[in-house]
Amino acid sequence: xxxxxxxxxxxxxxxxxxxxxxxxxHMGVCKAMRDKWVACMKNHDWDSGKCRPESAxxxxxxxxxxxMSPEEIAKLGFSNAExxxxxxxxxxx
Numbered sequence: 001x002x003x004x005x006x007x008x009x010x011x012x013x014x015x016x017x018x019x020x021x022x023x024x025x026h027m028g029v030c031k032a033m034r035d036k037w038v039a040c041m042k043n044h045d046w047d048s049g050k051c052r053p054e055s056a057x058x059x060x061x062x063x064x065x066x067x068m069s070p071e072e073i074a075k076l077g078f079s080n081a082e083x084x085x086x087x088x089x090x091x092x093x
Contacts, residue, residue: 023067030061033090052078056086064090 025031037058040051048055056078062068073083 025062025065025067029065030058030067033058033061036089052082053085053089056082057089060086060090 025034033054037051037054040054041048044050056073056076059068059076060083063070073080078086
């Protein structure tokens with residue numbers, strides 16, 4: 001038999017996620033934040049740029065409840081103003 005690896009395409013190699021795996025929110029701890037984000041996206045024709053504070057609030061909830069590792073806000077792509085606005089949304093829950 002021939003070597004199977006001879007036919008392997010290097011472009012098809014599976015690469016794990018950068019941040020690793022993350023726990024699912026089985027208890028619905030961040031469901032309210034997720035629902036606010038989805039509602040915002042629906043109201044703005046799925047334009048994510050208009051729902052950045054809601055997105056940040058969802059990530060803030062996940063970090064606060066150990067559903068993802070804490071990360072610097074700049075690495076998540078948010079400004080301090082967006083992160084502060086997200087805190088207000090998160091506190092409304």
